[in-house]
Amino acid sequence: MAYSAKIGPSILSSDLSCLGSECVRMMECGADYLHLDVMDGHFVPNITFGHPMVECLRKTVGQDPFFDMHMMVSRPEQWVKPMAAAGANQYTFHLEATTNPGNLIKEIRESGLKVGLAIKPGTTVEELAPWAKQIDMALVMTVEPGFGGQKFMEDMMPKVSWLRSQFPSLDIEVDGGVGLETIHKCAEAGANMIVSGSAVIGSDDPRSVIALLRTAVAEAIQKRSLDR
Ligand SMILES: O=C(CO)[C@H](O)[C@H](O)COP(=O)(O)O
Numbered sequence: 056m057a058y059s060a061k062i063g064p065s066i067l068s069s070d071l072s073c074l075g076s077e078c079v080r081m082m083e084c085g086a087d088y089l090h091l092d093v094m095d096g097h098f099v100p101n102i103t104f105g106h107p108m109v110e111c112l113r114k115t116v117g118q119d120p121f122f123d124m125h126m127m128v129s130r131p132e133q134w135v136k137p138m139a140a141a142g143a144n145q146y147t148f149h150l151e152a153t154t155n156p157g158n159l160i161k162e163i164r165e166s167g168l169k170v171g172l173a174i175k176p177g178t179t180v181e182e183l184a185p186w187a188k189q190i191d192m193a194l195v196m197t198v199e200p201g202f203g204g205q206k207f208m209e210d211m212m213p214k215v216s217w218l219r220s221q222f223p224s225l226d227i228e229v230d231g232g233v234g235l236e237t238i239h240k241c242a243e244a245g246a247n248m249i250v251s252g253s254a255v256i257g258s259d260d261p262r263s264v265i266a267l268l269r270t271a272v273a274e275a276i277q278k279r280s281l282d283r
Protein backbone atom coordinates (compact mmCIF):
# COMPACT_ATOMS: atom_id res chain seq x y z
CA MET A 56 0.00 0.00 0.00
CA ALA A 57 1.61 3.23 -1.15
CA TYR A 58 0.10 5.62 1.34
CA SER A 59 0.67 6.05 5.06
CA ALA A 60 -1.01 7.80 7.99
CA LYS A 61 -0.01 11.45 8.30
CA ILE A 62 -1.30 14.07 10.69
CA GLY A 63 -1.17 17.73 9.71
CA PRO A 64 -2.26 20.23 12.32
CA SER A 65 -4.05 23.30 11.01
CA ILE A 66 -2.66 26.33 12.79
CA LEU A 67 -5.77 28.39 11.99
CA SER A 68 -7.04 28.15 15.53
CA SER A 69 -3.72 28.89 17.24
CA ASP A 70 -2.63 32.25 18.63
CA LEU A 71 -1.97 33.97 15.31
CA SER A 72 0.52 36.36 16.87
CA CYS A 73 2.78 33.35 17.55
CA LEU A 74 2.43 31.37 14.33
CA GLY A 75 6.13 30.59 14.05
CA SER A 76 6.44 29.12 17.53
CA GLU A 77 3.11 27.33 17.12
CA CYS A 78 4.43 25.62 13.97
CA VAL A 79 7.60 24.61 15.81
CA ARG A 80 5.54 23.34 18.75
CA MET A 81 3.34 21.21 16.46
CA MET A 82 6.38 19.61 14.82
CA GLU A 83 7.89 18.92 18.25
CA CYS A 84 4.58 17.27 19.22
CA GLY A 85 4.95 14.78 16.37
CA ALA A 86 3.10 16.40 13.45
CA ASP A 87 3.95 14.84 10.07
CA TYR A 88 3.26 18.05 8.17
CA LEU A 89 1.72 21.49 8.61
CA HIS A 90 -1.55 22.46 6.96
CA LEU A 91 -1.55 26.20 6.28
CA ASP A 92 -4.95 27.77 5.52
CA VAL A 93 -4.82 30.67 3.08
CA MET A 94 -8.11 32.61 2.79
CA ASP A 95 -8.67 35.64 0.58
CA GLY A 96 -11.99 37.02 1.88
CA HIS A 97 -13.54 36.28 -1.52
CA PHE A 98 -13.57 32.53 -2.11
CA VAL A 99 -14.43 32.23 1.59
CA PRO A 100 -15.78 34.89 3.98
CA ASN A 101 -12.58 35.13 6.02
CA ILE A 102 -9.00 36.38 5.59
CA THR A 103 -5.86 34.76 6.95
CA PHE A 104 -2.42 35.28 5.41
CA GLY A 105 -0.48 34.97 2.18
CA HIS A 106 2.96 34.11 0.85
CA PRO A 107 4.90 36.75 2.88
CA MET A 108 3.82 34.94 6.04
CA VAL A 109 4.76 31.58 4.54
CA GLU A 110 8.23 32.90 3.76
CA CYS A 111 8.66 33.99 7.40
CA LEU A 112 7.35 30.67 8.72
CA ARG A 113 9.79 28.77 6.51
CA LYS A 114 12.67 30.78 7.98
CA THR A 115 11.46 30.06 11.50
CA VAL A 116 10.82 26.31 11.16
CA GLY A 117 13.69 25.43 8.81
CA GLN A 118 13.65 23.37 5.61
CA ASP A 119 12.19 20.12 6.90
CA PRO A 120 8.53 20.62 7.78
CA PHE A 121 6.25 19.92 4.81
CA PHE A 122 3.92 22.86 4.11
CA ASP A 123 0.57 21.84 2.65
CA MET A 124 -0.96 25.10 1.45
CA HIS A 125 -4.77 24.97 1.54
CA MET A 126 -5.56 27.71 -0.93
CA MET A 127 -9.08 28.98 -0.26
CA VAL A 128 -8.71 31.72 -2.84
CA SER A 129 -10.61 32.80 -5.94
CA ARG A 130 -7.68 32.99 -8.33
CA PRO A 131 -5.41 30.10 -7.37
CA GLU A 132 -3.32 30.58 -10.54
CA GLN A 133 -2.06 33.88 -9.14
CA TRP A 134 -0.21 32.49 -6.12
CA VAL A 135 1.58 29.38 -7.40
CA LYS A 136 4.96 31.00 -8.09
CA PRO A 137 4.93 33.27 -5.00
CA MET A 138 4.09 30.29 -2.79
CA ALA A 139 6.82 28.17 -4.38
CA ALA A 140 9.34 30.96 -3.80
CA ALA A 141 8.15 31.36 -0.20
CA GLY A 142 8.91 27.72 0.61
CA ALA A 143 5.62 25.87 0.14
CA ASN A 144 5.78 22.13 -0.64
CA GLN A 145 2.26 21.36 -1.79
CA TYR A 146 -0.31 23.61 -3.41
CA THR A 147 -3.83 22.46 -2.68
CA PHE A 148 -6.34 24.43 -4.73
CA HIS A 149 -10.12 24.24 -4.90
CA LEU A 150 -11.73 22.73 -7.97
CA GLU A 151 -14.55 25.29 -7.62
CA ALA A 152 -12.07 28.19 -7.98
CA THR A 153 -10.73 27.48 -11.46
CA THR A 154 -12.04 26.92 -14.96
CA ASN A 155 -8.88 25.12 -16.08
CA PRO A 156 -7.69 22.59 -13.50
CA GLY A 157 -5.47 20.80 -16.01
CA ASN A 158 -3.44 23.90 -16.74
CA LEU A 159 -3.15 24.79 -13.07
CA ILE A 160 -1.94 21.27 -12.19
CA LYS A 161 0.76 21.68 -14.86
CA GLU A 162 1.80 25.10 -13.53
CA ILE A 163 2.02 23.81 -9.97
CA ARG A 164 4.23 20.90 -11.04
CA GLU A 165 6.44 23.15 -13.15
CA SER A 166 6.95 25.29 -10.05
CA GLY A 167 8.31 22.26 -8.22
CA LEU A 168 5.35 21.78 -5.89
CA LYS A 169 3.17 18.76 -5.19
CA VAL A 170 -0.46 19.07 -6.26
CA GLY A 171 -3.49 18.85 -4.01
CA LEU A 172 -7.06 19.20 -5.27
CA ALA A 173 -9.83 20.13 -2.83
CA ILE A 174 -13.61 19.92 -3.07
CA LYS A 175 -16.16 21.76 -0.95
CA PRO A 176 -19.04 19.80 0.59
CA GLY A 177 -21.39 20.70 -2.29
CA THR A 178 -19.04 19.42 -5.01
CA THR A 179 -19.36 15.79 -6.05
CA VAL A 180 -16.45 13.44 -6.04
CA GLU A 181 -17.20 12.55 -9.67
CA GLU A 182 -16.15 16.10 -10.58
CA LEU A 183 -12.77 15.52 -8.96
CA ALA A 184 -12.27 12.02 -10.41
CA PRO A 185 -11.05 13.04 -13.91
CA TRP A 186 -8.05 14.73 -12.29
CA ALA A 187 -7.24 12.10 -9.70
CA LYS A 188 -4.46 10.42 -11.67
CA GLN A 189 -2.68 13.76 -12.17
CA ILE A 190 -2.63 14.90 -8.53
CA ASP A 191 -0.72 13.88 -5.41
CA MET A 192 -3.58 14.39 -2.97
CA ALA A 193 -7.36 14.81 -2.94
CA LEU A 194 -8.85 16.92 -0.15
CA VAL A 195 -12.43 16.15 0.82
CA MET A 196 -13.66 19.07 2.93
CA THR A 197 -15.70 17.97 5.93
CA VAL A 198 -16.91 21.49 6.73
CA GLU A 199 -17.74 24.50 4.57
CA PRO A 200 -14.33 26.15 4.16
CA GLY A 201 -13.74 29.45 5.93
CA PHE A 202 -13.53 28.84 9.65
CA GLY A 203 -11.98 26.48 12.17
CA GLY A 204 -13.96 24.85 14.95
CA GLN A 205 -16.97 23.74 12.88
CA LYS A 206 -18.91 20.49 13.16
CA PHE A 207 -17.64 17.50 11.19
CA MET A 208 -19.89 16.52 8.25
CA GLU A 209 -20.10 12.75 8.41
CA ASP A 210 -22.11 12.69 5.18
CA MET A 211 -18.86 13.46 3.29
CA MET A 212 -17.49 10.00 4.14
CA PRO A 213 -19.02 8.26 1.08
CA LYS A 214 -16.85 10.58 -1.05
CA VAL A 215 -13.74 9.36 0.77
CA SER A 216 -14.77 5.69 0.49
CA TRP A 217 -15.47 6.02 -3.20
CA LEU A 218 -12.13 7.75 -3.87
CA ARG A 219 -10.28 5.07 -1.88
CA SER A 220 -12.02 2.29 -3.86
CA GLN A 221 -11.21 3.91 -7.21
CA PHE A 222 -7.69 5.20 -6.45
CA PRO A 223 -6.13 2.78 -3.95
CA SER A 224 -2.79 4.55 -3.64
CA LEU A 225 -3.93 8.18 -3.70
CA ASP A 226 -3.29 10.39 -0.69
CA ILE A 227 -6.73 11.41 0.58
CA GLU A 228 -6.99 14.25 3.07
CA VAL A 229 -9.93 15.26 5.25
CA ASP A 230 -10.22 18.74 6.76
CA GLY A 231 -12.76 20.21 9.14
CA GLY A 232 -14.01 19.09 12.52
CA VAL A 233 -11.65 16.12 12.70
CA GLY A 234 -10.64 15.07 16.21
CA LEU A 235 -10.71 12.07 18.50
CA GLU A 236 -14.50 11.68 18.20
CA THR A 237 -14.57 11.72 14.41
CA ILE A 238 -11.24 10.20 13.35
CA HIS A 239 -12.56 6.63 13.21
CA LYS A 240 -15.13 7.54 10.54
CA CYS A 241 -12.38 9.17 8.45
CA ALA A 242 -9.98 6.26 8.92
CA GLU A 243 -12.59 3.61 8.09
CA ALA A 244 -13.58 5.50 4.95
CA GLY A 245 -9.96 5.48 3.78
CA ALA A 246 -8.56 8.94 4.52
CA ASN A 247 -4.83 8.89 5.31
CA MET A 248 -3.90 12.58 5.58
CA ILE A 249 -5.66 14.09 8.54
CA VAL A 250 -5.98 17.81 9.14
CA SER A 251 -6.92 18.68 12.68
CA GLY A 252 -7.12 22.23 13.96
CA SER A 253 -8.99 22.96 17.14
CA ALA A 254 -8.85 19.36 18.42
CA VAL A 255 -5.03 19.47 18.42
CA ILE A 256 -4.30 23.13 19.11
CA GLY A 257 -6.98 23.39 21.80
CA SER A 258 -5.80 20.29 23.62
CA ASP A 259 -3.69 20.36 26.80
CA ASP A 260 -1.78 17.44 25.34
CA PRO A 261 -1.41 17.88 21.57
CA ARG A 262 1.29 15.21 21.42
CA SER A 263 -1.16 12.54 22.62
CA VAL A 264 -3.94 13.74 20.32
CA ILE A 265 -1.61 13.59 17.30
CA ALA A 266 -0.42 10.10 18.29
CA LEU A 267 -3.99 8.82 18.82
CA LEU A 268 -5.14 10.24 15.47
CA ARG A 269 -2.20 8.58 13.72
CA THR A 270 -2.80 5.22 15.41
CA ALA A 271 -6.47 5.21 14.36
CA VAL A 272 -5.52 5.80 10.73
CA ALA A 273 -2.58 3.38 10.75
CA GLU A 274 -4.80 0.61 12.17
CA ALA A 275 -7.43 1.20 9.49
CA ILE A 276 -4.74 1.07 6.77
CA GLN A 277 -3.42 -2.20 8.19
CA LYS A 278 -6.92 -3.69 8.37
CA ARG A 279 -7.60 -2.70 4.76
CA SER A 280 -4.39 -4.35 3.60
CA LEU A 281 -5.26 -7.59 5.49
CA ASP A 282 -8.80 -7.59 4.00
CA ARG A 283 -7.49 -7.38 0.45
O1 LIG B 1 -9.64 24.67 6.06
C1 LIG B 1 -10.07 24.88 7.18
C2 LIG B 1 -11.29 25.69 7.38
O2 LIG B 1 -11.76 26.13 6.16
C3 LIG B 1 -9.28 24.36 8.38
O3 LIG B 1 -8.17 23.63 7.92
C4 LIG B 1 -10.12 23.50 9.28
O4 LIG B 1 -11.31 24.07 9.63
C5 LIG B 1 -9.34 23.00 10.49
O5 LIG B 1 -9.86 23.39 11.69
P1 LIG B 1 -10.79 22.47 12.62
O6 LIG B 1 -10.11 21.13 12.78
O7 LIG B 1 -10.90 23.24 13.86
O8 LIG B 1 -12.11 22.31 11.89
Ligand SMILES: [Fe+2]
Nearest residue numbers: 065092125230
Ligand atom coordinates in the same frame (compact mmCIF):
# COMPACT_ATOMS: atom_id res chain seq x y z
FE1 LIG C 1 -7.80 23.72 5.68
